[in-house]
Amino acid sequence: MKKFCCMLLLLLFVLVLPESGHAATVTGKIFLDGKELTASQGVQVENVNGTVMAPLRMISQNLGYKVDWDQKSQMVTIGQQGKTIQLIVNQKSASVDDKTVILNTAPLLKNDTTFVPIRFISEQFGLTVGWDNQDKIVTLVTPVSAPDTGNDTGTGVVVPPVDTTNLTQVNGVSFNNNQLLITMQGASQPKATLLTNPNRLVVDFPNATFSDVFGTGQLLDPNLNGKLDVVGYPDVSGVRYSLFSTAPYTVRFVVDLNYAKNYTVSISEDENKLVIVDLNAEDSGETGALPGNSGRKLVVLDAGHGAKDSGAVGVTGKYEKAFNLAIVLKAAALLKKEKNIDVVLTRSDDTFLELKERAAIANNLNADLFISVHANSSASSRATGAETYYQRQASKAFATVMHKYLVPATGLSDRGVRYGNFHVIRETKMPAVLLEVGYLSNKGDEALLFTEALQNRVAAAMVSGIKEYLGIK
Template sequence: MKLRLVTTLLSLLLIALLIPAFASAAPQGSAVGIPLYFNGKQLNPEVAPRIIKDVTMVPVRIIAEELGSKVTWNQAQQQVTITKDSMSIQMVIDKPSATVNGVKLPLDSAPLLIEGNTLLPVRFIAENMGIEVNWNDVARAVYLKETKTGSGSTETVLPPTGQPDKTDKPATDANGKPLPVIQSIEMTPTQLLIKADSGTLQPSVFSLRDPNRIVIDIPNAVLNPSMYKNEVTKSGDTVSNNVYVSNVRYSLFNNNPYSVRVVLDMKESIDLKWESGFNTAALVGVLNKAKYKVVIDPGHGDQDPGAKAVNGRNEKEFNLIMGLKVYNLLQKEAQIQPSMTRNDDTFIPLDDRGKFANDLNADAYVSIHGNSYLSTSTGTETYYYKSDSVEFANIMHKHLAAATGLPDRGVRQEAFRVVKITNMPAVLLEVGYLSNARDTELMFDEAFQDRVAEAIVAGIKEQLNIQ
């Protein structure tokens, strides 16, 4: 009896320690899009879980009903009652306490009534309804799991920290074949080493910014429970001995289907390449200084000619000439990996241009255009839309306006599609006016084009802090 009580108290302590992590992992007052899972099944409550004043609140009715409990609502008293077998829980909206079988207990936060749904603090749910709580930091999701003892009562009972749960069956694939069990994750001064007991590991890798992280997903694999530093979240971390990596975190990211996620917290932007081990039971990854990814977007193309120049040529032609010149110069920069949305007379939809840059996880996006209005209109303009692009626009315009020598028409904010939907700093350059005879003559002069291309490259390098 004493052992069972101690185990239960340890479990509740782990859950209590977990709650602050919930708050730090989602926006304060967040009311949107926190998925809720119960016993591996995603629930679809009318009101999603949310973080309110550092407390994770979850909708109680849908959870209670999944447990087979009865939920009743007293409109006059603003009271919700949950009953199951001999258990009775009563709570009143906006009152910071609850009554469990006649015993009054404090709540971390008072119950809320939102759109006809009662939300309760998740710790109360865990402690009083026999539910294990997991917060998945990357997926931003709440995972609830009912835990039962042999007597039929519900309580959270976790194995001793660092020891495997002897009641767990080996994880298997759809054919009943045991999945690889990752035994160790190590970040050495030169390599990332991930070792499993058997089978094959097939990782996928992507990067995140602000802050810089490398995320490695390994499907059809599980972690050895001895690696858990937090039994509730089935997660842990390990010391990094690499100059580029500040910390290594890992977790059992999903259990339907199984997958493991490893996150490298980076000190700067770095590329991870698998040196060996792909499709084997051991992965060996090497970190190298990453190249900055820059997307050059020559506007218009094919059936979309853009503005008509006074010399009879089209804007799409000027844009492509300039884009290729900038691209060729960027290829000579050791720290830059340039890409183009188009390199010939092809039409690319605006959303596809933005998606191209977003999928590359580019560091900068430059769209090149020629303007048109009146025959007397002249000058150079630089456009941006998002707040993260203001500095880039100012830098680029400084270089561009000096190179064209045309009237400086300034930096402007405008919701052009390509600078609105891109995830990185993005600018749209209007080099000059094709409706103006003098501007047009310059814009189709090769010496002018070379000078402007060099200025654009200089602006990109300044934005990326490349000497």
């Protein structure tokens, strides 16, 4: 088995093509069953549209694999133990034992190096792949049987060779407002169960697996287990998740409760679905109303950046992500007092979310308004002031109203309402704005932004702007 794994590992990352250059990619490390492989030094990996890609080069002939490269058709053929995989550069259609499989991302040729989706290749030969985007680490886990230990989130059961293209893809998770938010693509219907001794809520997603995107935003260990640290919520001590089973495929989330708690589970009907497990419910049930379905207006607040993405760094070392979150939490607390407004946060702690996940949360909930909060930075330490951005013409009126309240709340110079082609205000379907409250690269602005007084004023100004635009007294 050990020789097989090493042979397969080399197959995945090494195949000689006529080399005239090297791909401009990121050097990473590779771990097999928790141990770093010295043979992998210098291996380059890429994250292409959420799919981890690895290069193929020539392997020595005595490893027992048949690997062919057809320059004319740009086809790679890999044969091992009776299984044959064929992939063609720039084509999402691949062949596994003459069965057509559609890839999420097509193989690509870059500077005479061919890159292929590592998860797809590995799973065909029985390995599980993890990707740590922050440290650029690929983890491979060999297929072994694991006993049932009774652990709620499983023991990291390893994926056998199987077609996973029809599985629901779980893309991300966050916890805020006493709600567990999970984004996914597919038809999986979550099943929730309350357990005791200790108290916990188990949410299973049948016929589902983690997508490559999930590994870029949340941590997954080599056994496909991970956790969220939950702070500031008396009901919950933490959240765990894992690929609980592969027979059948099941992704499991466990909310560790400090005492018994009611809940509801709601799910949007869009292609990119949002599942909300709400611990604020009076009675437990499998289904609940999504925020905004009660006749109240729904506002989604987005604290820019988070976790490994600090955003701008101030002149004294303060992080933009901390400022953004402070403003959003204060604004949310005020909005929750409004009887005609529901509020949802894309993050309520130091969590990382992809930009498309932030937009998807608002879109899936059919929110009425979306506001992303940021602090600016410039190469010039003299740059100062507040500005409000919109991307779509339908958002310009909302931006004008928000800016009217933002500038006097900051006391900084007025840099105007501006067009900005930012993802979160471009891809959202409702009126959406991005606030740049001040400049962390300016010593005076930075000092002001991190005062409770300014943060309270800005939060109140956001609420005033929202109410005026929505016509709420």
